[in-house]
Amino acid sequence: MPNYxxxxxxxxxxxxxxxxxxxxxxxxxxxxxxSHVCEWTATAQTKKNGGKIGIAKAQRKYPE
Structure with a gap:
């Protein structure tokens, strides 16, 4: 859930x-x-200034 x-x-x-x-x-x-939908987010950042390089997201409904 995006709010949890x-x-x-x-x-x-x-x-x-x-x-x-x-x-x-x-x-x-x-x-x-x-049921609800869970969303995972991964953010790639640079070490020097924390700038975002890219973002990947995935979702899955629970229970299926």
Whole structure:
């Protein structure tokens, strides 16, 4: 849900092709009733000034 922070974190880029398992905190989706859509957002930033290089997003409906 975009209005609820399920976790996150910061991963330093070291020529990685994927984010290592366990590198980010995550609270699993637990809808109080019915279903909802969860959205994940990853933002690539430069180290020097924090400027955005790119953004990737994914969504999934819970429960399916």
């Amino acid at each position: 922070n399920h976790g996150g974190g910061v991963v330093a880029y070291n020529d990685l092709k994927a984010i290592p398992s366990g590198a980010l905190k995550n609270k699993s989706p637990c809808p109080p009733n019915g």
